Amino acid sequence: xxxxxxxxxxxxxxxxxxxxxxxxxxxxxxxxxxxxxxxxxxxxxxxxxxxxxxxxxxxxxxxxxxxxxxxxxxxxxxxxxxxxxxxxxxxxxxxxxxxxxxxxxxxxxxxxxxxxxxxxxxxxxxxxxxxxxxxxxxxxxxxxxxxxxxxxxxxxxxxxxxxxxxxxxxxxxxxxxxxxxxxxxxxxxxxxxxxxxxxxxxxxxxxxxxxxxxxxxxxxxxxxxxxxxxxxxxxxxxxxxxxxxxxxxxxxxxxxxxxxxxxxxxxxxxxxxxxxxxxxxxxxxxxxxxxxxxxxxxxxxxxxxxxxxxxxxxxxxxxxxxxxxxxxxxxxxxxxxxxxxxxxxxxxxxxxxxxxxxxxxxxxxxxxxx
Amino acid sequence: xxxxxxxxxxxxxxxxxxxxxxxxxxxxxxxxxxxxxxxxxxxxxxxxxxxxxxxxxxxxxxxxxxxxxxxxxxxxxxxxxxxxxxxxxxxxxxxxxxxxxxxxxxxxxxxxxxxxxxxxxxxxxxxxxxxxxxxxxxxxxxxxxxxxxxxxxxxxxxxxxxxxxxxxxxxxxxxxxxxxxxxxxxxxxxxxxxxxxxxxxxxxxxxxxxxxxxxxxxxxxxxxxxxxxxxxxxxxxxxxxxxxxxxxxxxxxxxxxxxxxxxxxxxxxxxxxxxxxxxxxxxxxxxxxxxxxxxxxxxxxxxxxxxxxxxxxxxxxxxxxxxxxxxxxxxxxxxxxxxxxxxxxxxxxxxxxxxxxxxxxxxxxxxxxxxxxxxxxxxxxxxxxxxxxxxxxx
Numbered sequence: 068x069x070x071x072x073x074x075x076x077x078x079x080x081x082x083x084x085x086x087x088x089x090x091x092x093x094x095x096x097x098x099x100x101x102x103x104x105x106x107x108x109x110x111x112x113x114x115x116x117x118x119x120x121x122x123x124x125x126x127x128x129x130x131x132x133x134x135x136x137x138x139x140x141x142x143x144x145x146x147x148x149x150x151x152x153x154x155x156x157x158x159x160x161x162x163x164x165x166x167x168x169x170x171x172x173x174x175x176x177x178x179x180x181x182x183x184x185x186x187x188x189x190x191x192x193x194x195x196x197x198x199x200x201x202x203x204x205x206x207x208x209x210x211x212x213x214x215x216x217x218x219x220x221x222x223x224x225x226x227x228x229x230x231x232x233x234x235x236x237x238x239x240x241x242x243x244x245x246x247x248x249x250x251x252x253x254x255x256x257x258x259x260x261x262x263x264x265x266x267x268x269x270x271x272x273x274x275x276x277x278x279x280x281x282x283x284x285x286x287x288x289x290x291x292x293x294x295x296x297x298x299x300x301x302x303x304x305x306x307x308x309x310x311x312x313x314x315x316x317x318x319x320x321x322x323x324x325x326x327x328x329x330x331x332x333x334x335x336x337x338x339x340x341x342x343x344x345x346x347x348x349x350x351x352x353x354x355x356x357x358x359x360x361x362x363x364x365x366x367x368x369x370x371x372x373x374x375x376x377x378x379x380x381x382x383x384x385x386x387x388x389x390x391x392x393x394x395x396x397x398x399x400x401x402x403x404x405x406x407x408x409x410x411x412x413x414x415x416x417x418x419x420x421x422x423x424x425x426x427x428x429x430x431x432x433x434x435x436x437x
Numbered sequence: 438x439x440x441x442x443x444x445x446x447x448x449x450x451x452x453x454x455x456x457x458x459x460x461x462x463x464x465x466x467x468x469x470x471x472x473x474x475x476x477x478x479x480x481x482x483x484x485x486x487x488x489x490x491x492x493x494x495x496x497x498x499x500x501x502x503x504x505x506x507x508x509x510x511x512x513x514x515x516x517x518x519x520x521x522x523x524x525x526x527x528x529x530x531x532x533x534x535x536x537x538x539x540x541x542x543x544x545x546x547x548x549x550x551x552x553x554x555x556x557x558x559x560x561x562x563x564x565x566x567x568x569x570x571x572x573x574x575x576x577x578x579x580x581x582x583x584x585x586x587x588x589x590x591x592x593x594x595x596x597x598x599x600x601x602x603x604x605x606x607x608x609x610x611x612x613x614x615x616x617x618x619x620x621x622x623x624x625x626x627x628x629x630x631x632x633x634x635x636x637x638x639x640x641x642x643x644x645x646x647x648x649x650x651x652x653x654x655x656x657x658x659x660x661x662x663x664x665x666x667x668x669x670x671x672x673x674x675x676x677x678x679x680x681x682x683x684x685x686x687x688x689x690x691x692x693x694x695x696x697x698x699x700x701x702x703x704x705x706x707x708x709x710x711x712x713x714x715x716x717x718x719x720x721x722x723x724x725x726x727x728x729x730x731x732x733x734x735x736x737x738x739x740x741x742x743x744x745x746x747x748x749x750x751x752x753x754x755x756x757x758x759x760x761x762x763x764x765x766x767x768x769x770x771x772x773x774x775x776x777x778x779x780x781x782x783x784x785x786x787x788x789x790x791x792x793x794x795x796x797x798x799x800x801x802x803x804x805x806x807x808x809x810x811x812x813x814x815x816x817x818x819x820x821x822x823x824x825x826x827x828x829x830x831x
Contacts, residue, residue, distance in 0.1 A: 156613035159570060328566040334519055335560075336580050336631065337552030346579075350570045 079142035109192030130188035166430040173426020179419035187235040196226035198233040209402040219404040234386040242367040248306030253313025261321030279311040320352040354431040365420035465492035473528035483742040485511040487695035498672045500686035508695040557632035561644040563624035567616035574612035584635040603630040622653035694750035701776030711778035733795040
């Protein structure tokens, strides 16, 4: 075992720096130290989790441990891989990943997204205040940003930063899960329609057109108005209205893929249609799907914020970014910080997802592949 | 013109289709009888394969030769039942017997068992025949797990052995490479490995060397023959390359316009082709050590499969054709030396001497006039000549 491997085992990233991969090494070092700092600062809460810990706290602690393990493990693995050398076994994903690493905007986007999701899962360990508790309203409402309240307080004296941190949880989770639902459903429907063709294709695609033709916002407003709004409902509604675009995308790809010889060859090997769709078609359409998903998450964040802003999303006092902007709207001039910072969070996260989406598109585009 | 030639031929066509030679001596592995595969298109019904019959014995290499669009690939896909239906359909009078099983009526489930396990297929384009997102080891292992029920680890070890068998260098490492990391020849070796890993009885190779350069071609063909000897399988080799046929095949069936026009022992056919189409094909290939200014060529193109000519389907391109060819469709006539040929010359051998035959490229454009039209009978339906009749019908 080389010295850099030992160094890496003690302090992830150090080995990479020693092995001449400064950028990756510094990135790894920074994430490792940040995570340790979070653990250290949140130590009182982590220590007390046995007695008072809520589900949220448990999720945060488990996520912290998992992320630490992930960073450490990845550092060891990537170093070992580099030292093993050899170019055999480089998948298209890896090639795309290498290309992505040369795209600074996409890297910034990835860093921002990683940070946002880290903040979201670790919220109870990071947030300085309880996001919902209202203390002495008279004394603490509309406090301007200061050291004790870095982003100020709102009309009920709640810390805006803490609400934003918890809001990230809600907003990002909604977007992620909704898009995951939409992508899985869309990919499956599109692949089946494209591969089977005939009346199955016709039926599925007309259904897709129907869903697509429905004005989404009106549908959302109607459903939310009919049923009382809840997290699950919002996720389901957003997810179940977004799949048609993916379905069409996938169907188009499958139509061209199924004429390719390796699908013929799979047929000639006696594989079942289910196997061909799941194992041979879908992995080959994933590239455009991933791009669409990344861009879709950005869209969904905006959509959810819009719904919450209109009062159709999650009900207050649940903090979501849309709700926070909505709260701040009432006193935009007197307390600009209440709406501005959550608004910025929306802009930054959507921008990050779009940057990554564009970067992925370039990295995965086979036409650019040399 | 003698009257007997105009009479429809006495015996049943199936009897002619069987090469007399040693067909009865052993039970054929695959026996295709009267295969008709049609496609319903906007332009009409395309009779892509129209009454093809042949047999492949155990351990035999049968070559199927012909131009693009003559139905070679459709024949092989019909055997595998991989014709998309619709628009394609295999007519009910067709019969494909593999060992003791009728494939045209077998269930889809049974066909899936047969594909890969009993009959395997390799394709022309090694660049696109492998799934780009999986390693080649995964792809070989997938076939092994599917048909041989192997466990993951065992299948991987076996995949290394398969790669070694088909001559991929450094198989322990190569097993983890992706298709885009291999050269065309190596990919074709991998394809052959996937096709052969389940030890099929019949390998259908659809132009396996067309996309490869010549030195690799020879290696791949050698590999196929070597594996045939080692595994004792039969090969149906589809190609338009006569050199390949001469090198590896035992028997050859020449296809033209959805039909077999000549079938027989490969050496006999190369030495003395009976059908004018075969003759044209052979004349259009340069010979080593022979100095020629221009090669002969077959004028014209294959007619559209929606619109085969009424008489002999080759008549409009044939230097020997006369009006009988325009009017009546020839059967596969036995030639007396164990072969069959779908040509009226078998019944009217004197016609062969009356025609100058094929000419080199550019030596004369209007080849069809070379055959002196039988002056006594006017061409049917007032058409000026067979070739213009074909032109007019498009």
